[in-house]
Amino acid sequence: MENYISYSQISEALNSKKTTVTALVDQYLQNIESKKHLNAFLEVWADEAKAAAQQIDKKIADGTAGKLAGMVIGIKDNICYKNHKVSASSKIIENFTSLYSATAVERLLVEDAIIIGRLNCDEFAMGASNENSAYGTVLNDFDNTKVSGGSSGGTAVSVQAQLCHAALGSDTGGSIRQPAAFTGTFGYKPTYGTISRWGLIAYASSFDIIGPVTKSVDDTQLLLSIMAGADEYDATAIQEPTNDFSFDLGTQKQRIAYIQETLDMEGVQPEVKEATFKLIEKLKAEGHIVEAISLPELSYVIPVYYTLTTAEASSNLSRYAGMHYGLRSKNAVDLETTIRKSRTEGFGPEVKRRIMLGTFVLSSGYYDAYYTKAQKVRRVVANKTAEIFKNYDFILSPTTPTTAFKIGEKSNDPIQMYLADIFTVHANIVGIPAISFPYGNDNENMPIGLQLMANHKQDAKLLAMVKNIRPNIL
Numbered sequence: 266m267e268n269y270i271s272y273s274q275i276s277e278a279l280n281s282k283k284t285t286v287t288a289l290v291d292q293y294l295q296n297i298e299s300k301k302h303l304n305a306f307l308e309v310w311a312d313e314a315k316a317a318a319q320q321i322d323k324k325i326a327d328g329t330a331g332k333l334a335g336m337v338i339g340i341k342d343n344i345c346y347k348n349h350k351v352s353a354s355s356k357i358i359e360n361f362t363s364l365y366s367a368t369a370v371e372r373l374l375v376e377d378a379i380i381i382g383r384l385n386c387d388e389f390a391m392g393a394s395n396e397n398s399a400y401g402t403v404l405n406d407f408d409n410t411k412v413s414g415g416s417s418g419g420t421a422v423s424v425q426a427q428l429c430h431a432a433l434g435s436d437t438g439g440s441i442r443q444p445a446a447f448t449g450t451f452g453y454k455p456t457y458g459t460i461s462r463w464g465l466i467a468y469a470s471s472f473d474i475i476g477p478v479t480k481s482v483d484d485t486q487l488l489l490s491i492m493a494g495a496d497e498y499d500a501t502a503i504q505e506p507t508n509d510f511s512f513d514l515g516t517q518k519q520r521i522a523y524i525q526e527t528l529d530m531e532g533v534q535p536e537v538k539e540a541t542f543k544l545i546e547k548l549k550a551e552g553h554i555v556e557a558i559s560l561p562e563l564s565y566v567i568p569v570y571y572t573l574t575t576a577e578a579s580s581n582l583s584r585y586a587g588m589h590y591g592l593r594s595k596n597a598v599d600l601e602t603t604i605r606k607s608r609t610e611g612f613g614p615e616v617k618r619r620i621m622l623g624t625f626v627l628s629s630g631y632y633d634a635y636y637t638k639a640q641k642v643r644r645v646v647a648n649k650t651a652e653i654f655k656n657y658d659f660i661l662s663p664t665t666p667t668t669a670f671k672i673g674e675k676s677n678d679p680i681q682m683y684l685a686d687i688f689t690v691h692a693n694i695v696g697i698p699a700i701s702f703p704y705g706n707d708n709e710n711m712p713i714g715l716q717l718m719a720n721h722k723q724d725a726k727l728l729a730m731v732k733n734i735r736p737n738i739l
Contacts, residue, residue, distance in 0.1 A: 266292045266427060271481040275335050275430065279325055286325070286335045286379070290318040293337050293381060297428045303404045305419040305428055307342055308350060309382040317379045324377065331377035332491060338373060339423045339432040342383045343390055344475065345464040346370050353466045354398040355388045357611025358591040367464020368499070369433065369475050369492040376491055381429050384419030388613045389582065390435055390468045392416045393443060393685040396676050397615040404672075405447060407711060411669040414444025417478065421448040424478050431479045431488060435465055437472045438570050439664075439689025442701035444478075446664035446714020449703045449737070451479045455489060456722050457696035458503040461496035467581040469574035470501075472693045482732045485700070486510040489724065503722070512725035514733055521548060522558045522657040527688055534667040536707040541663055544704055544715060544734070555661070558653060562646050563691065567683055569646070570690040571619075572626050572639035578616075579623030585611065618679065647695040654720040659730060662688050664701040664714035688716060698724045702736040712737075 269275045278284045294311050314337070324330040340346060343353040345363035352358050370380065387397040395403040395418025403418035405411040406426040413422045417434030421444035424432050434441040436454040445452025453476045460475045467473060477488045493508045523545060528538055548555045587593040587607025594606035612620070626635035653660060665685060675682045692699035698721075701714040715736075719727035 266296065268427060269430065269480075271483045272333070272336050272430065272487055273483060279335050286318040286321045287315065289335060290314045290337060290379060290381070293427070293429055296426065297382070300406070300426050300428060302409070303406055303422055303426060304385055304401050305403055305422040305426065306339065306382045307352070307354065307385050307400055307419070310349070310380065314379050314381045321377050321379070331375065332487070333373060333376040333378040336378045336431060337381050337429045338378050339382055339384045339420065339429040340370060340380055341386050341417055341420050341432070341434045343386060343435055343466040344370060344433055345466070346380060346383070349383070351383065351466065353389045354386045354400055355611065355613065355616070356399045356592060357585050357608070359399075361590060363464075365464065367475070368461035368496045370464065372492050373488075384417075384423055384432060386419055386434075387416035387440075388616050389466070389578070390416040390437055390440055390473075391578070391615050391619055393439070393682050394670075394672075394675065395419065395444070396672065397613055399613055402672055405669050407449070408669070408709070410671055411711065412447065412672055414447035414669065416440040417452075418444050420478050421445050421450055421452065424448070424450050424480060431477055431484055433475055434478055435468075436474055436476050436693065437468050437574060438693050439686045441476045441478060442664050442689050442699060442714070442716060443685065445701040446703075446712065447669035449712030451482060451485055451703070452701040452714075453477055453479075453485045453489070453728075454692055454699045455493070455724055456503070456698045457693075458501050459489070459507050459698075459724060460492045461494075461499040461502045463496055463498035469577035470581065471577060472574055482702075482728050486728050507722070507724075510725045510728055512729040514726065514729045518552045518554065519658045519730060520554045520556075520656065521659045521661055522556055522653055523661040524560045524563060525557045526560060526563045527662040530666070530687075532666050532684070533663065534707065536705070537663045537665070537667065537713055540705040540713045541661070541715060544661070548734075556657075558657075560649060560653070562642075562649050563687075565642050566646060566690050566694055567687055569639045569642045570686070570694060571622070571683060572635050573643065575619040575623030576627050576636050577623070579620050579627060582616070582620055587611070643694055646691070650691070650695045650697065651720075658719065659727065660718040662716050662718075664688060664716040668707045668709075668711040668713055692718050697721055698727050700727060700731055702731050702734070704736050
């Protein structure tokens with residue numbers, strides 16, 4: 266199968282009759298079958314995709330096709346699609362069928378995108394390696410002994426392995442960008458509120474956001490332009506128009522900061538440091554101002570993130586109690602045992618760990634010591650970040666301290682696993698846009714991801730800057 270880097274190449278091939286949407290779907294289905302050992306898809310909607318392809322081929326022929334005609338997309342298993350199963354890769358809602366579609370999904374379908382299936386992820390999006398899914402680990406296509414990253418591991422691998430052209434994930438603390446870094450793809454977390462959260466199964470509501478994994482910045486811009494915008498079902502969605510991402514920086518020189526602590530920190534892989542410095546020197550040579558800054562508050566972002574997100578998860582996941590829908594324990598005999606046994610049997614170890622931690626930080630006697638203090642530190646980090654953006658246009662850092670690690674290497678050490686998010690949670694804590702893009706490989710030929718962040722609502726400028734960097738592509 267031809268490796269189409271951007272949708273514009275697909276569109277050109279369709280318009281010149283070099284291929285058809287039906288042929289594209291058939292090829293993706295063949296790829297999914299030949300690489301099913303990767304465990305990226307939990308369910309493939311083959312018949313629906315084929316039927317949609319035939320309809321879209323007819324639309325292309327009569328000139329009525331939408332902006333995404335021929336784009337085949339997978340969706341993470343925490344994004345709702347009407348009349349289709351959605352389980353957040355958890356046994357507790359294993360057989361739940363959604364009654365409605367996420368706003369982001371609806372907007373893609375209107376433009377004739379084809380949703381080919383639902384993608385494996387860490388249970389309730391809690392994880393950094395995709396080893397926490399109730400349905401098994403997603404394997405990295407470049408090295409099957411290594412993790413895909415999490416929680417949107419299936420999302421990233423589906424694009425990496427050409428199982429679909431693009432995919433949707435969710436990002437609470439790096440869950441799109443970290444797996445993108447591990448798989449050599451582009452992972453984008455928009456400004457909080459840019460894309461509606463309606464139809465996204467909640468983990469931590471003040472952090473969660475839907476975003477795309479793609480093979481090019483062009484496709485990221487295209488998908489954002491269609492999914493972004495106000496939504497009456499989501500009060501946190503940005504209300505003013507936010508769907509024009511076709512920004513051109515031209516030859517304008519930018520001011521870029523890099524956080525010195527991200528490169529001085531113990532445990533950062535030498536090749537990752539080298540790639541970061543290589544880009545810094547490249548940007549300087551092109552005339553941009555690139556300067557080191559200090560952000561000592563970086564050492565607090567992981568404890569702040571896990572204090573606040575687990576607190577929100579404790580609240581959000583309380584609805585899964587075996588009462589209204591989802592798993593109900595066969596061993597239950599009364600109200601108490603129904604709730605206790607259903608949750609015990611339905612949730613995996615990592616989800617239980619985070620619910621318990623969140624319940625603890627919200628409990629009487631500890632609320633002020635942990636939750637309230639974490640909210641105050643979140644504000645401090647936000648203020649410090651705003652100060653940086655008074656002097657700089659962008660912040661550069663590695664996406665992750667290392668490239669993809671071995672499956673099982675960190676699964677028994679939650680602290681080491683949590684530290685895999687140390688460079689990505691910053692953007693979620695303050696709600697700013699951030700992108701991971703591929704930039705070189707390590708000594709084992711595994712991809713290195715670098716991260717660029719911009720100020721609130723500067724998504725278009727951020728994407729334009731990454732296009733100017735001309736990062737590596739699959």
